[in-house]
Amino acid sequence: MTEGRVAITGIGVTAPGAVGTKNFWSLLSDGRTATRRISFFDPSDFRSQCAAEVDFDPEQAGLTPQETRRMDRAAQFAVVTAREAAADSGLPFSDVDPYRIGVTIGSAVGATTGLDWEYRTVSDGGRLKLVDHEYAVPHLYNYFVPSSFTAEVAGALGAQGPSTVVSTGCTSGLDAVGHATELIREGSADVMIAGATDAPISPITVACFDAIKATTPRNQDPEHASRPFDGTRSGFVLGEGAAVFVLEDLESARSRGAHVYAEIAGYASRCNAYHMTGLRSDGREMAEAIRVAIDEARMAPERIDYVNAHGSGTKQNDRHETAAFKRSLGEHAYRVPVSSIKSMVGHSLGAIGSIEVAASALAIEHDVVPPTANLHTSDPECDLDYVPLAAREHPTDAVLSVGSGFGGFQSAMVLTSPERSGA
Known part of the structure; x- marks a missing residue:
């Protein structure tokens, strides 16, 4: 392994209450909360009824109708966020050997939202034991394999280098960036598109966390329900979103005059x-x-x-x-x-x-x-x-x-x- 130093030169964020990196930082620095009562479905039957949802419109985010149809919500987050990171980096991707550009995307639960919706569709709301696959989205296979997230990001940015998915539960986002950093340090890639995405706000996920009482039942005040380190806390608030980075060798980034946010x-x-x-x-x-x-x-x-x-x-x-x-x-x-x-x-x-x-x-x-x-x-x-x-x-x-x-x-x-x- 080389002693190369790795820099973050591009950041993209799709988060609750803040689509885009600038909006994300504004929300954090203002101390605003983006938690609310679940709106994606009726949560009345669940113990925990609040979540941090992203107000995300695929068309406004620049996705074509075909891309929207093909990709699960988490994959949509990943592609849109990766494009923001790439633009923010100022890196002329067309001037880089595509075999030296890699992608590492983390995800804990993959295409949960898409799979949940498609099951309801093919089973007619759960009433049919023998489902009819012809009612499913044509690209259903992509929902079953989280590697499709990496493939979509690689395709969007023309990256043909090492491409992986990291799924280590709630550390996936850290581990994906850590893995990408190591690929640059060892010389396997010059540029890595790295980050993570998840869109888990669905009945099945809410039910699972209800069962182990991990999420908060503070439904009467969802805006203030997430209370880390507070003596009155009662569990976490489920969220969704993505963050993706452009990582480069630090000296290479400096030589092209790139803005460096931080070194990993x-x-x-x-x-x-x-x-x-x-x-x-x-x-x-x-x-x-x-x-x-x-x-x-x-x-x-x-x-x-x-x-x-x-x-x-x-x-x-x-x-x-x-x-x-x-x-x-x-x-x-x-x-x-x-x-x-x-x-x-x-x-x-x-x-x-x-x-x-x-x-x-x-x-x-x-x-x-x-x-x-x-x-x-x-x-x-x-x-x-x-x-x-x-x-x-x-x-x-x-x-x-x-x-x-x-x-x-x-x-x-x-x-x-x-x-x-x-x-």
Whole structure:
């Protein structure tokens, strides 16, 4: 593996309440929430009836009728967001060897929305045991294989290099970007289009999380239902969306005069090999991922200026990662600002890790730490600086972003400002 440094030169975001990177940052820096009562279907029969939905119009987003017909909602998010990232990067893709441009897309649940809708269609609302496939969308096969997400993005941008799908639950978005970074470092690609997408707001997904009581029943106040680290929290709010990046070798990006949002300085992933949904209280596995990511970035823990937390809003997770921060950062954990953007945009499963990487890069860009919205009541077991309610101006040259996923996955990434780090 080479010692190459990898830069983010393009960002695209499709998030609840904010389609487009500029709108996304405006929502975060204003501390606005995008959670509401589910509108995609009647949620009255469910325990949790709120979600963070994207107001997304495929036509307005630039998709043709054929593209809209062919692609599941999550694939549509991925393509539109990748096109934004490509345009933002200013990279002349036509001048790059297409075999040196790769794609890595993360997703936890694939084409859930499309599959749910198509089953209802071919089964006549679930009334037919023997379904009629002729009523299905012609491209139904694409819904069954998440690799179609990567294929669609590669086709949209003419990328013919290494192309993969990463599906590690709720760490998929971090892991996809981490994998793409490693492909550039090892010399397998010059440019990577990397990120994640998920559109899980469907009856089947809501029912699954209802069954394990992971999502909040705070239906009377959906705008303030997502409450990471708050003593009154009662579960997470389901979300959807996508974030995609253009990654390049840092020196190559500088030589063409590209704007560099951040350098991906360190990345690591671990698994607790413990329980599908349970977390050890001491946060050891997440702490180990954080330690390795910081070591790879060749910095001391005290240099971390901001921690973008997983912060799902479940008591188990919030206490688990609080313990992990203390274990990995030591006394610095009590001084560094920590926040969760899930308080504003919900938990979009596999996509959220990439959305949080976007928030981390933009925090470096603007020297502003996004807030943890809806944090009013302290939890004695969550006793760090969680930046409640309002964004905070703060010199931000190094950000730690972490994720935790079903199956025991724990991932961490360090982003830095190469211009201000002295490197």
